[in-house]
Structure formats: C-alpha cells, structure tokens
Amino acid sequence: MKVMITGASGYFGNLLAERLRADARTAATVVGVDVREKVVRGDEKDVKFIHGDTRKKRIEDVFKIEGKIDAVVHLARETDPALTSDHLMITNVYGTFHMLELARKYGVRKFVFPSSSIVYGAREDNPAMIRENHPLLGNRDIPAIRDRVEADLICQTFAHSAEDFNIVILRFAPIWRRAGAGILSDYMSGDTVPTLLGFDPMFQIIFEEEVIEAFILALANARAAGAYNVPGSVFMPLSEVVRRMGKKTLPLPEFLVHYKYRFFWSKNLKFDFNYIKYPFTVDGSRAREELGYRPEEIGRERQSAPAQQRL
Secondary structure (H helix, E strand, O other): EEEEEOOOOOOHHHHHHHHHHOOOOOOOEEEEEOOOOOOOOOOOOEEEEEEEEOHHHHHHHHHHHHHOOOOOEEEEOOOOOOOOOOHHHHHHHHHHHHHHHHHHOOOEEEEEEEHHHHOOOOOOOOOOOEOOOOOOOOOOOOOHHHHHHHHHHHHHHHHHHOOEEEEEEEEEEEEOOOOOOOHHHHHHHEEEEEEEEEOOOEEEEEEEEEEHHHHHHHHOOOOOOOOEEEEOOOOEEEEHHHHHHEEEEEEHHHHHHOOOEOOOOOOEEEEEHHHHHOOOOOOOHHHHHHHHHHHHHHHHOOOOOOHHOOO
C-alpha cells in the first residue's frame, strides 16, 4: 500500500508515518508532503518526503510523479492564532477541497480526513451520546471550529458523489498529546484549571495512541467509508479529568473566565466556552462495530505510565 500523508512534518504526521511502515496491517510505503522542512524519520525507501503545498496547483505534480497512490491521509492544517481568518480558511478548507479533487482525479481509493467531535457543538439540548447523523452545529464564529465544520461538510459532499472513492471522516474526541501544543493541553496547562461555576459536563479524551490506531484501522479496512465518531478510553466528568491529571479545579463565574471567546489569562487560547459548560460526548459504536476500534484495550497499556499520561 502506498499512502500519501499531507502535513507529514507535523506531530501526528510523524507518528503515523512510523506506525504505517511497521504495522503488518498496512506495511505501507509513505509519501510525505509538507510545506515545512522534512522531519519525517525512517529509511528513505519507506518514507519519501516531498516539499509541497496542498493549496497550490503544483501539488498535482506529486500525483503525476508518484504514480498509483492507494490512500491519502490529509493532516495538513493551519492553527497559528496569529494568522488571519481568511488565511486559515484557505489552508484548512480550500486545501482539503483541492486534495479531494486531486485524489479523485488520480484514482486514489481512499481519503482519510481527521475531523473532531467539536463539529457537533456543545449545547444544552445535545443527546447524551451523539451519533454520526447529528447535525454539525459547532460555533462558526470561531475560525478553528468553522474550518473543521466546513471541511467535514466538504468531505461529506464528495462522499455522496464519488464512486470507487471511499472517504473516511474520523471525528476524534478532544486529543491529549504528550508533547507540543493543543487546545486541551493549553487549557489544562496550569496546576489549577478554571472551570465554570455550576457546570461539570461529561467529557471525553482520546490519547495519541488511540488516534493512530483509528487511522490504521480506517486504512486497513477496505470497506471503511463515511463518518466515524472516535472517542477515547476516558469518559468522565470534567472535574474528574482535571483531578486525575494531578491538578485542581477552580470553579469561577463565567464573567471571570473569558470574554469574547478568549481566556483572560491566555491571549492565544480562543475557543467556545460552551465546551466546558455543556456535553458534546459521542457514541463510538460505529467505529467499534465496523473498524474494530477498541480504545479500552489501548488504554490498558497506559496503566504503568506516569499520572499525567494515565488518567
């Protein structure tokens, strides 16, 4: 199997490239594409790096040069808060559309797109467990959420119109990363984590090992297609998540926590605070039944890990 990974120099691009080569279910040859410098590790015969921009017309040359590509995992995404909303949309939304068009044109059989459970929105009237057919009601006033929703919808549109071209949308629960920046790790970065007074929603967390396993299963299963909710092994009230991270909650009235989607103590962390107010927990039964996704089995391997990785 030959797999193209866009955003290959990123955190998950590296993790996935390493796993794809080693896992017997895929044993893939990887073509990594990124606008950043090459950081993909491994033998050159297993991982080929190409400098390319998914927003540009010349990215088509990669498909022409490489010949038959079996699958594309589209990880290229811009999150820099210093960039304008339009710049973010060009990369995150148009870039996704462009790669879908090229993948279909050059006979790629599978396109895997990482979405997020945030696309459903955090609302008081959400069902206890959200299924894949639930409308995408994420707050589009916030670029990070807007782009997720728009790119997810574009993938759905292609999925309805394409033949012999399976599009897999993986809607991950909030991801906890061991290294690097992320919204969840930024929010919980201090010893004390502010929460909203009077609210303690059920919360899901997925770890990077579970994320990579979901990618592998989606690629290895020839029939995988459509949207899959991908929860992690952690499902508990937000206050319990914070406690198990070895931190303390600080319940505060909402007007002391944020203003216009920004935390008072972080100029870079901009998000919809309903996500720490109302539930947006997802039902992962489709991924379990069709892909064989079992996060609890991966979670057992963390029992001997440090507290901040174990939960």
